[in-house]
Amino acid sequence: MSDRLPPLTALRAFDAAARHMSFAKAAAELNVTPAALSFQIKSLEEHLGRPLFRRLNRAVELTEEGRALAPGAQEGFEVLTAAWRAARRLQDNTTLTVTAGPALTAKWLAPRLYDFARAHPEIDLRISTSLRLVDLARDEVDVAIRFGQGSDAGLYSVSARKEWMIPVMTPELANRFPTPESLRDAPLIFDESISFLDPPVDWPTWFRAVGIDFTPQRGAHFSNADHAIDAAVAGVGVVLGRRPMIIKDVIEGRLVMPFKTAVETDARFRFVCLAGAETQPKIAAFRDWFLAEIAKTAHISDGLTIVHVRDIPPK
Missing domain, CATH: 1.10.10.10 (Winged helix-like DNA-binding domain superfamily/Winged helix DNA-binding domain)
Structure with missing residues (x-):
């Protein structure tokens, strides 16, 4: 046959x-x-x-x-x-498709895209917001901005800066709750989008990092980080904010970080593309811009005591 x-x-x-x-x-x-x-x-x-x-x-x-x-x-x-x-x-040297999570897109990526477009008018940038783990070899996506503790085996991957969380609130709430101990009585906001982290970085973890044994039971819970941050900006309560999600609101004064202890996690945002594709001019340009934008706000960590979550005694 x-x-x-x-x-x-x-x-x-x-x-x-x-x-x-x-x-x-x-x-x-x-x-x-x-x-x-x-x-x-x-x-x-x-x-x-x-x-x-x-x-x-x-x-x-x-x-x-x-x-x-x-x-x-x-x-x-x-x-x-x-x-x-x-x-x-x-064959397409001008169209660049990037996928990122909705929260990062809303709070970090979108506010900065004008600068990239102005610096690279030759690139037609397309943003796809999704939490789905795309297959870069199959899907029509050039770059993925991923967050987590996993690896990117077989792909080109560059990690961003250390990821940490810290309580943020409006200036008005900061006046009402001036000490870590006073947060026991504050309206707390829970960002459930990071509940998958292991070890967890949550309110009980942060309280232990500052020497307080307290497990809050009540508060507003949000499945999306950007919604949790928006609630804090609206004065709903105090949120344990992730560095890239809070930078713009902190720098522009809508939120403040009255306490200086932040909790670092193993998880990172990573710039990911197919191995070998990082040499394509459009991808290299976006990578260099992405890393440079992160470096611009590195000073937000100045003066903070950043405690790694694995160094905090378990409950």
């Missing part, structure tokens, strides 16, 4: 029909007539010498041979599509 592959168009027709289990839907996906799709599948079956579908009255089902072929056909077209997209991206 020959291992010569059948025509690609016939395999494409089979893949679509196997995924939809419908010749009509597969034909619509491929923008061909049902008769044309049926002809392609029939030619594939003749090439194999066995039927791939059982034609029923109002449906189709895969034969044993069809079930054997379907996973490989689907995977093969996915790999081929990803490779084609990667090849096309290499």
